Amino acid sequence: MLKLPPNYSEPLPAAFYPASAPLPFSRADFGPDFQWGASAAAYQTEGAWQHQGKGPSIWDDFTRRKGAIRRNEHGRVAADFYNRYETDLDLASGMGLTDFRFSAAWARVLPEGTGAVNRRGLDYYDRLVDACLERDLRPLLTLYHWDLPSALQARGGWATRDIVNWFADYAQIMARRLGDRVPQWAVLNEPMVFVGAGHLLGVHAPGRRHLGAFLAAAHHATLAQAEGGRALRAMLPDSARIGTTFSCSHLTPHRPGNRSDEAATRRADALLNRFFVEPTLGLGYPVAELPALRWLLERYQKPGDEQRMQFDFDFWGIQNYTREVVKFSPWLPLQWAALVSAKQRGVPYTDMGWEVYPESVYQMLKQFAAYPNAPTLMITESGSAFPDVAMDGRVADAARRAYLQAAIGQVLRARREGVDVSGYFAWSLTDNFEWAEGYGPRFGLVHVDYETQERIVKDSGRWYQAFLGGQAVESNVDFVVRSSRNLGR
Structure with a gap:
């Protein structure tokens, strides 16, 4: 089955409305304290890349490399959130969100990564936090969402052990200034992605392709994850909640029952889903499944x-978009496993090439909740990128609406089975710069015209607003059929 064209007008595939999702349901089924939000990230949205003393980041550098980003795009303006945050927060509040997750740009606060603080940068985050609170949006601040100051990369970046202390100092600066008003903090955003894609695969900043650099960066990020948590806890009031976020994918073998594929799936799970969470619990790295990690322990630990x-985190942010199907590969050391793409398997996929599989949200909640002493879980990112057409002031994004609905249903499914999951944050509030993919994929509940910076709340955003206002989800199938008939009109 091919990916969906922009004006898809037939009922959407069954993957959008898994039978296992509980129907009907409404916001009331989640209880009065459940957190409903949307997420954003500094480099992807802020722009203002040299404004008021901000220093350059590794993404400013990486986007200058010819061919590194599709169409050679960059985040120097992005969604102009730096200048338009009040308008965007008005849209978030108007949807009925209770929470807003955003990240701080380390180089906006510390242009050299350490040393002198840029007061104007801190003042900006002061204003942003206050603007959230004025709109009854509870801020969730992520300290690091991939945009390391260039000055620190020049000193070794994540591959040098000094970064653990640099990061802890940055965390304390942020907590000292904002801790009286920010009630919830996330230390890192998806360490496996910025370490793996940036230091092993070379497709993200800083663009390195070296196993040793990957293992060093991975270990230092693991240490920084905990040291950042301790730095926050030393500065914040007892009521503050401190968490971190993990990328994850539900993994299944390409050939169930095949011993090579089953073993490859276990290795991939150890690397992609377990690597950063288990050390926080005192379980160490998953060396039994990944013997190559012994080199990490010998050289860097x-x-x-x-x-x-x-x-001891107060919550883990689970960030899930899809599942992956794994097969044995003799050509990929460390995990000896390869992923079989959705296109190869002939299943529906998004603009990112990811399989449409909302049930992965449920599967990953169950997997993380199974750890002894696991804290509260939150879905801090969940979403889908599909082609959008803005027409007559409307974006009729039936596929995204259906995905959002199905993913929320999977959260309720896990919650009804006893999983302690306390929030759902859609990715993302607005369309934004999607890293190596540039401005092509659109995840937002709000459409952004990057030439004019005009905003349009998409049908998915309007549905989210209706749901948070009490509208029940009666039938995924009927909902998708009704929505798809209106596409492109």
Whole structure:
């Protein structure tokens, strides 16, 4: 089955409305304290890349490389959130969101990564936090969403052990200034992505392709994850909640029952889903499934590190978009596994090439909740990128509406089975710069015309507003059929 064209006018595939999702349901089924939000990230939305003392980041550098980003695009203006945050927060509040998750640009606060603080940068985040609170939006601040100051990369970046202390100092600066008003904090955003894509695959900043750099960066990010948590806890009031976020995908073998594919799936799971969470619990790295990690332990882990990697987080942010199907590959060392793409398998996929599989949200909630002493879980990113057509002031994005609805249904399914999941944050509030993919894929509940910066709340955003206002989800199938008939009109 091919990916969906912009004006898809037939009932959408069954993948959008899995039979296992509970129907009907409404916001009331989640209880009065459940958090409903949307997420954003500094480099993807802010722009203002050299404004008021901000220093350059590794993404400013990486986007200058010819061919690194599709169409050689960059985030120098992005969605202009730096200048338009009040308008965007008005849209978030108008949807009925209770929470807004955003990240701070480290180089906006510390242009050199350490040393002198850029007061104008801190003042901006002061204003942003206050603007959230004025609209009854509870802020969730992510300290690091991939945009390392260039000055620190020049000193070794994540591959040098010094970054653990640099990051802890940055965390304390942010907590000292904003801790009286920000009630919830996330330390890192998806460490496996910025470490793996940036240091092993070379497709994200800083663009390195070196196994040693990957293992060093991975270990230092694991340490920084815990040290950042401790730095926050030392500065914040007891009521503050401290978490971190993990990328994850439900993994299944390409040939169920095939011993090679089954073993490859276990190795891929250890690398993609377990690597950064288990050290926080005192379980260490998953060396049994990934023997190559012994090199990491021998070369980079020092006495006492196993204790330093532990931290008692108040919540884990689960960030899931799809599942992956895994087969054995002799050509990929470390995990000896390859992913079989959705296109190869002939299943529906998004503009990112990811399989449309909302049930992965449920599967990953169950997997993380199974850890002894697991904290509260939140879905801090969940969404889909499909082609959008803005016509007569409307974006009729039936596919995204259906995905959002199905994913929320999967959260309720896990919650009804006893999983302690306390929030759902859609990715993303607005369309934005999607890293190596540039401005092509659109995830937003709000459409952005990048030439004029005009905003249009999409049908998915309007549905989210109706749902948060009490509208029940009666039938995924009927909903998708009704929505798809209106596409493109």
